[in-house]
Amino acid sequence: MDKLIENQFLDFTVAIPTYNGAKRLPQVLDFLLKQTGIEKLYWEIIIIDNNSHDNTNEVIKDYQKKYSQNICLRYFLEKEQGIPFARMRAISEARGEFVAFVDDDNLVASDWILQSYTFGKEHPQAGAWSGQIHGDFEVKPPENFERIQAFLAIRECGSNPYLFDAANLRLPPGAALVVRKQVWCENVPQRPTLRGRLSGILVSGDDYEALLHIHYGGWQIWYNPTMHTYHQIPHWRLERDYLLTLARGCGLCVFQLRLINTKNWQKPIVFVRTILGNLRRVLRHLIQYRGQLESNLIALFEMEFYLASMMSPFYSLKLYFRQFSVKK
The missing domain is CATH 3.90.550.10 (Spore Coat Polysaccharide Biosynthesis Protein SpsA; Chain A)
Structure with a gap:
């Protein structure tokens, strides 16, 4: 030792x-x-x-x-x-x-x-x-x-x-x-x-x-x-409230992660693709699990993740403007 x-x-x-x-x-x-x-x-x-x-x-x-x-x-x-x-x-x-x-x-x-x-x-x-x-x-x-x-x-x-x-x-x-x-x-x-x-x-x-x-x-x-x-x-x-909170939190970071190593001119493209790509996943999920989401915790978790991922570009903007206002 x-x-x-x-x-x-x-x-x-x-x-x-x-x-x-x-x-x-x-x-x-x-x-x-x-x-x-x-x-x-x-x-x-x-x-x-x-x-x-x-x-x-x-x-x-x-x-x-x-x-x-x-x-x-x-x-x-x-x-x-x-x-x-x-x-x-x-x-x-x-x-x-x-x-x-x-x-x-x-x-x-x-x-x-x-x-x-x-x-x-x-x-x-x-x-x-x-x-x-x-x-x-x-x-x-x-x-x-x-x-x-x-x-x-x-x-x-x-x-x-x-x-x-x-x-x-x-x-x-x-x-x-x-x-x-x-x-x-x-x-x-x-x-x-x-x-x-x-x-x-x-x-x-x-x-x-x-x-x-x-x-x-x-x-x-x-x-x-x-x-x-x-x-x-x-x-x-494994309880519903924790899992859904976790799903939202994992989704809200998606856009910020995709920005790492992204050039400035590419960012608007990533912004739009993140929204449209996850919108497609949301619609497909709604069709597949129509009427089952409230009773199917795993499918509901996935839906929360897709929705949060779709909203992640706007969440990123919110954080940016919050930090910008603090600096001022």
């Missing part, structure tokens, strides 16, 4: 952004402390506390005392609210060549770090990579849930590795994602456009925003099926 602490540059950093995660963090840390096959790696865990009001700080202090001989566990308080800022802080504090973002409700398999590190070494053009994320449900999901499970950061895409289609916004979630620190620092802006929860809406897309910058910087984004994570899904995340 003394050698690990003295090392300025490590092989691997596990970064855990958390908000009021005192009850969830112990299990997450216990799974990380049971990693196998990494005896020759120098690695660390860093906790980014995003203004928790519970005893997260005390929980981490307790782990630091009990496991000081096994792993370097560091704690940081990030006062700017929002997971994009917590992740930015994690990147700035991380000492690993590779930085893995693990949410405080993610339980990783015992070989997760080994498989993550090995993949990064074997794929030098990979700027980011993610694996399989399985749902660990408190209650049984609704029928046909698999159609929308990706919105809850669940990805089960088979046993073959492949490149994500970043140009069409087919990307992994920010949970259980590994990036090269240097690649992130050279390509991802310090101030994100999408900043998480705004005005009570779960506006998403902040993890996609970072990945798109990495992609347009010339780096590959991979799916590595040998990395397994289990995402704990409490009952309230």
Whole structure:
């Protein structure tokens, strides 16, 4: 451990952004402390506390005392609210060549770090990579849930590795994602456009925003099926109100994501295409599920997403004029 602490540059950093995660963090840390096959790696865990009001700080202090001989566990308080800022802080504090973002409700398999590190070494053009994320449900999901499970950061895409289609916004979630620190620092802006929860809406897309910058910087984004994570899904995340709020938030960021790496003269075209393309999806969905939307939660979720995606150009304009008026 003394050698690990003295090392300025490590092989691997596990970064855990958390908000009021005192009850969830112990299990997450216990799974990380049971990693196998990494005896020759120098690695660390860093906790980014995003203004928790519970005893997260005390929980981490307790782990630091009990496991000081096994792993370097560091704690940081990030006062700017929002997971994009917590992740930015994690990147700035991380000492690993590779930085893995693990949410405080993610339980990783015992070989997760080994498989993550090995993949990064074997794929030098990979700027980011993610694996399989399985749902660990408190209650049984609704029928046909698999159609929308990706919105809850669940990805089960088979046993073959492949490149994500970043140009069409087919990307992994920010949970259980590994990036090269240097690649992130050279390509991802310090101030994100999408900043998480705004005005009570779960506006998403902040993890996609970072990945798109990495992609347009010339780096590959991979799916590595040998990395397994289990995402704990409490009952309230499967309730109607939460799901519909999530659908709207994921849709409202679509236009802003499509603007990344878009030239000024192309923006009006993207504006119109986003509206018309999603209008077509809305009309097709209405025809397919006519009279069923109120009773079919999954179809209703999809409709909310299409509608919000259609409105995302106007939402982007609203944010722009709000920021412009604040600057004046």
